[in-house]
Amino acid sequence: MLELIGYSKTIAGMVYFMKILFKRKFKLTTLLISLICTSVVLITVFLLFASYQFEKKSLTDTYLSLNSSKSEKISSSVNFLSKSMRISLQETTKYLRDHPEMTDKEIQQYLELLRSNSRYFNSLSWTDETGLVRNVAPITVGLKGNYVSGVLKDSVNAKVPMLAPPFTGLTGRMMVFMSEPYFDHNGNYRGIIGGAIFLQEQNVLSEILGNDIIDETGSYYFVVGPNGKLLFHPDSKRIGEFVEGNPMIPKLLNGQSGMERIVNSKGVPMLAAYNFIPEIGWGVVQQTPVSYIDGLLKKHIQNLLLTILFPFFIILVVSISFAKKLAKPFIDLADVVNQFGSDTKIQPPVHQSHWNREADLLTKSLIIAVEAVEKNKNKLVEEAMTDSLTGLPNxxxxxxxxxxxxxxxxxxxxxxxxxxxxxxxxxxxxxxxxxxxxxxxxxxxxxxxxxxxxxxxxxxxxxxxxxxxxxxxxxxxxxxxxxxxxxxxxxxxxxxxxxxxxxxxxxxxxxxxxxxxxxxxxxxxxxxxxxxxxxxxxxxxxxxx
Known part of the structure; x- marks a missing residue:
């Protein structure tokens, strides 16, 4: 925005300068030199403005699209994980139902073996229909023989499959609890088989999502539960925290998915994509700092200046050297300048041999400049579709x-x-x-x-x-x-x-x-x-x- 304001001030200054020129009497050569200088500066400004707008839109669309793809992929992984966890609990209840002869010790051993092999849950437990914890793996959790309350008691009373929102359990751990009702072979309700993920400890979520959390662009992702609490975040200290001040979270909690530019809860502008997982009510957010995009734009403008300043300087020097009566060519060049800043392709002036050598040279120079800009624009489009490391299309x-x-x-x-x-x-x-x-x-x-x-x-x-x-x-x-x-x-x-x-x-x-x-x-x-x-x-x- 500051750059655009600077461009506007430059144009206003040139307009004021032109008004002064027309009020005074100048030699034709001096007037033509002034006109040429003004034209070159205007062309430069418009080229920079058009290129800046094009690159900004291109980068914004690209990173929103990339973030959307990443959030969808993570959502798919989390959803697939939740289904696998649910199937694991269902198979456990089926096994216990089909083996009523199992002793308490055998059930304990079975839960221990299942937890160590599947690695889905930090702990597995059987809580009977009265709310008494009959078995828990690992046994070091220390809840065996205790009666549950709160969210866990609600899961027992519900008698249906449940995925509880994040809560603090009896052991003081922040956890997510998935439960499956357990009915014996006679159809009698025997309580629930439950699996707990301890959010602030090493768990299956961090194993699956923990790789490459923050990349070189500063992009990262996080997962929120149905009550707005963080289930996964690059900063593990924030896990379990309510996310406030982020405009995407209410949309996620309402079941929406999308992508937009936002200001997050820490006041940082972000290009963000969010994806709701309806099966479990969780949401995934992938975001990239706008500051990274601004850095790319700044570098782009600098490179563009280095590319076009020298050709324009040559154009200016040569044109001034041969400046004479060039009224007609200036009109043609003005028509070309009017195309800058539009979304359409810039049409270079048709080269025609002028009676005046200076006008002919200026026309040729402008054609070279326009072709250089179009070539640079095409190169940017190609680079946006090519991976810089491998040279492969992206x-x-x-x-x-x-x-x-x-x-x-x-x-x-x-x-x-x-x-x-x-x-x-x-x-x-x-x-x-x-x-x-x-x-x-x-x-x-x-x-x-x-x-x-x-x-x-x-x-x-x-x-x-x-x-x-x-x-x-x-x-x-x-x-x-x-x-x-x-x-x-x-x-x-x-x-x-x-x-x-x-x-x-x-x-x-x-x-x-x-x-x-x-x-x-x-x-x-x-x-x-x-x-x-x-x-x-x-x-x-x-x-x-």
Whole structure:
């Protein structure tokens, strides 16, 4: 805004200067020199203004879109986790119902084994229909033999599956509690099987969401419960805190999803995207500081100035040297200047040979300047769709190509690819080593795929391969070739790495591009769940789980 105000003041100053000039008598050469200087400055100002507005809108839209994609992906992961946790509790109640002969000691051992194997909950418990805690794992929680109250007693009395809002339990821990009613083989209500996540301790949420919390742009995400309390946040000290003053939270609590520019509860302007998870009533927020966008804009303006100032200086010097009677060319140039600041493409002046050499040279110079600006604008658009580290097209280009193929109703397969244990690589070899691995993977895959295949960096260590006119069987063969080649090749860190891959197909699996990517991502998640370094084809919600 300050830059725009500065531009306005500059223009106003030039207008005032021109009024003074027209009131006085000047030589034609002096007048033409003044006109040329004014034209060059105006062109520079308008170019900067137009480029600033274009870049600002482009960056804002790009980061809102990226944040929206990230929040949707995290929401999908959290929702998938909650379903898995619910299934785990349901299977536990079924097992206890089918084995009524189990002793108290055997039930305790079973809960201990289940908790250590599944790792979904910090603790598992059986509370009977009277509210008495019959068993709890680990036993060190110390609640066995106590009667529950408050939220836990409400869960017992409800006799239905429940997910309680965050609360402080009997042990003084901030927790989320999921419960499943337990009926014996005769249909008698025997209480609840419950799992607790201790929010301020190491838990399944922090394990899944804890990687790459705050990236180099300052972007981060957090999760809120249905009562507005923080369930996950980069600052672990804020977990359990009520979020106040953030305009997105009331919208999330009302079940809304979206993206917008906001000022968060700490007074920091953010580009934020938020996504509501209706199945469990939680919300995910991903946001990027506006200050980072402002820094990019400042750098863009500086680079643009370095690009155009020297050509304009040459134009000015040459034009002044040959300034004569150029009335007609100035009118033509004024028409061109009027195009600056508009959304339409700038049309350079048609080059015509003038009787006056100076006018001819000025026209040529302006054409060069306009072409330089258009070239720079096109370069910015290309850079916005290209990952600077790997040279691969990014998610924005992926979306464009997917929409194009879908509009043509063309069959294609989507292969989601993720480097296994990439965080460990970064921790061990540093981010420079991680960057070399990313570039190595991009180069290796591009050497293996067909000419018509398109390979994209989606973000972080995740990549996407788009294979037009290719079904899942053919895509699987290519994915296996990529996987085995990478696993059998020494990477820049001195040893081989592995990748996990997931495949979905359009339009066989779905005609929704959003769902198509979710299915490929879930298949990728299944590959990781099954031990990593493998390829999984999406088979539907039951088989993929």
């Amino acid at each position: 998610r924005r280009k992926l979306n464009e190509m997917m929409v194009s193929l879908a509009n043509q109703k063309q069959l294609f397969s989507l292969v989601a690819m993720d480097i296994d244990h990439f965080k460990s690589i970064n921790d061990t070899y540093g981010h420079q080593g991680g960057d070399e691995v990313l570039k190595y993977l991009a180069k290796t895959v591009r050497s293996l795929i067909r000419e018509k295949d398109m390979f994209f960096r989606y973000g972080g260590e995740e990549f996407v391969l788009l294979m037009s006119d290719t079904n899942t069987s053919e895509a699987y063969m290519m994915a296996e070739r990529i996987r085995t080649t990478i696993a059998d090749t020494i990477s820049p860190i001195g040893k081989s790495i592995t990748v996990s891959l997931g495949i979905s197909e359009f339009p066989i699996h779905t005609q929704s591009l959003g769902d198509l990517f979710i299915f490929a991502d879930k298949a990728l998640y299944q590959s990781k769940t099954n031990g990593r370094n493998q390829v999984t084809i999406w088979q539907g919600p039951y088989n993929s789980f």
